[in-house]
Amino acid sequence: MPSQTAATVERAADILVRFAEAGTDTLGVTELAESLGMSKAAVHRVLASFRSRGLVVLDEESRRYSLGLTAMRLGLAYLDRIDVRRLATPELPALSRLTGETATLSIRTGDTRVYIDQATPEREVIMSVSLGVPYPLHAGGSSKAFLAFLSEEEITRYLSRSLETMTPATVTDPGRLRTDLTLIRRRGYAMSIAERQSGAASVAAPILDHHGRPAAVISVCGPADRFMAEADACAAALLQTTDRLSAELGHH
Amino acid sequence: MPSQTAATVERAADILVRFAEAGTDTLGVTELAESLGMSKAAVHRVLASFRSRGLVVLDEESRRYSLGLTAMRLGLAYLDRIDVRRLATPELPALSRLTGETATLSIRTGDTRVYIDQATPEREVIMSVSLGVPYPLHAGGSSKAFLAFLSEEEITRYLSRSLETMTPATVTDPGRLRTDLTLIRRRGYAMSIAERQSGAASVAAPILDHHGRPAAVISVCGPADRFMAEADACAAALLQTTDRLSAELGHH
DNA sequence: GAACAGCATTCCTACTATTGGAACACAAGG
DNA sequence: CCTTGTGTTCCAATAGTAGGAATGCTGTTC
Incomplete structure (x- = not known):
């Protein structure tokens, strides 16, 4: 260009x-x-x-x-120069300690999203993500947490493109994705099992700014086999954090 | 060039x-x-x-x-790609030569800390440390330099455990330790006389990464009876080194 | 220990790609 | 509506880069 x-x-x-x-x-x-x-x-x-x-x-x-x-x-x-980072980064260690799993922070970069920080728990088997690598917006908890809270026009435009398959569990059917996104908006958070990364699972929720747009996404993620038992507790801790941060950005 | x-x-x-x-x-x-x-x-x-x-x-x-x-x-x-050891190891001989005492490098391993390298001066009576042996975080200069720069939560958690006595001079009272740690943070370095090892004294300061967390600790140490006269000069040389290394790790 | 292999570095000229002034497009403000 | 400030494009002059080949260095092999 x-x-x-x-x-x-x-x-x-x-x-x-x-x-x-x-x-x-x-x-x-x-x-x-x-x-x-x-x-x-x-x-x-x-x-x-x-x-x-x-x-x-x-x-x-x-x-x-x-x-x-x-x-x-x-x-x-x-x-x-990413100010939401300054706001959210200090919350990650607390969230990680509370849940015993990895807490991550992502920002959007056009039609992709990247992890910009993470906090890992002190235990033997943990999940660790790659900072700075762009991922598509339709696969995985953090990605779908962004996508679900974009405007209807942006969602339609994104879903009309060809959607990459990242694992056997990646959903690429626009109809099924729309159903997913509706559920995410209603619950306030996204859940994913192995959609972006095999063997991994996560819950993720956006930090919304005063326009109601997602300024960043926080996720709690871990090895899929044990994560499912903890998912509800993780989601509760996650939402408590993101709701407070959204409020600090002027969202109500 | x-x-x-x-x-x-x-x-x-x-x-x-x-x-x-x-x-x-x-x-x-x-x-x-x-x-x-x-x-x-x-x-x-x-x-x-x-x-x-x-x-x-x-x-x-x-x-x-x-x-x-x-x-x-x-x-x-x-x-x-920054390996703290590769960064700091070349500094130890210089620090040892400058101070006439032993310079050491430690890293943290959970609730303990180990020496991973040292440089000794060329004189008859010197101090030498044991590489690779874990020591607790509350006794001695290098240990307290780590402890003082951990987060408030980590310090509280560590101090709530039972604290081992290593020499008659080891401080195990959480209240007195907290006072120590406050002083260490304000001065930027820790000092110890015989807390971990009878007859030994040291000054120690952390190398801080871009999160402000201690990536490693450098100490200058020697026989207690002569070290006290040199302590101030050693601390000055030490801080000059650790400040520069912290900057290379992105700390400002 | 001499010959070798593999690497980084330097040299030098042909020539390609950068340069920068000037012209253009566009937006904001008087 | 004109002015003033942007960022962007155009084009010919020329300054600077490209790259093959030579050099120097280091470590290895026989």
Whole structure:
């Protein structure tokens, strides 16, 4: 969609993105050049430039590169400007302790949604989510908690697209999804068993702003086999938290 | 220091950095161009390129730019790969040389804490700690440096348990411990004389992560009889180190 | 211990892609 | 309705990048 772009800058951005995607901490010049189809010389120049700005750092011994302090500052700057985060983050540990399961916070990013924080309980078998990864709005508790509280037009538009299947339990039929969403609105929270992630289950409820729109979603989630027995208690604790936060955003 | 750089990429990086520095969430093209001495056209091209990679997003209404999801993922990727040990271990020899005493690194393991590394000075009478042995959180400098910076709930929970006596100097009274912890938080470091180990004394301070939680503790310790004369100087050197490391973990 | 392999880094010229002034479009405010 | 401030596009000049090849370095193999 962006119109006037600069190829050099896009390639440089690709290098940066590769650091975020790669599971490994460090990347070498050759490795980057091959995976991006660039020449080693070009990759090296870009890395040297990023290095001068602290975006990446060079380990002098291994001659390999990793992300730098500036990269971290970018991430924290992004999170700082999300004010619902400041409001909700302190609630997650309390919710996790109360329920004995993982509590998460998500925000919407267009037609997707990402976890931006989580608090995990202190026990052996726990569930942990991936922060920063976009997920579709129709699969899983947190996603459906967003979708259910969007406007009728937005829901219709979203459901008219092709809906990705993430697990065998993902619902992709628009009719069945609409029934789900109606129930979610009536109960005030969404429940999901293995819709986004096999073996996982969750309850999720939105924090509504003064327009009644979902500013964020909190979920309580855990391993599916034991979670079902706790689901009702989790939902009660969850709603108590989200109702209070919604009120703080001016929702009544 | 970097040798072969690419001017275009450096300018692009400067734009990115500006988003992290600026207190405001959004920036406009003109604003960026003027503050960086670039032409509006160049800034616009760079932003368009970053936009295609999700590093920045454009608010269609206000025509202003802010950081995007990819920026957050960079920050989280940086934080993920930070292994406190790798960060702090190289600092221990320097701290030991500077103070003439032993420098140690501890991490928490639930309701206990273990030394995972140490650096000893080159002199005849030195103190040496046992790596890998769990110690309780209420006795000794390193332990109390952890305890003091946990959440109020965690402290209360810990103090409600029965507290082991390790030496005649160990404090086990919850009231006196709370007074200790308050002082530690105010000074930024903990001091202990023979609380965990007879004949030993130490100062200890936490490395705090971006949540303000203690990721690790560094201590400087030595034989009690001579250590007291050096304690203030050791604390100063210690805090200089831990403050810098906390910043690298995103604490501010 | 010498030859080798694999890596990062530098060099240098052809040439492609960026540059930036100016023109344009659009919105808000006087 | 004109003005002033945006962000965006256009285009020719040229400055800066690209990339193949050479170099230097490190660690490994025989």
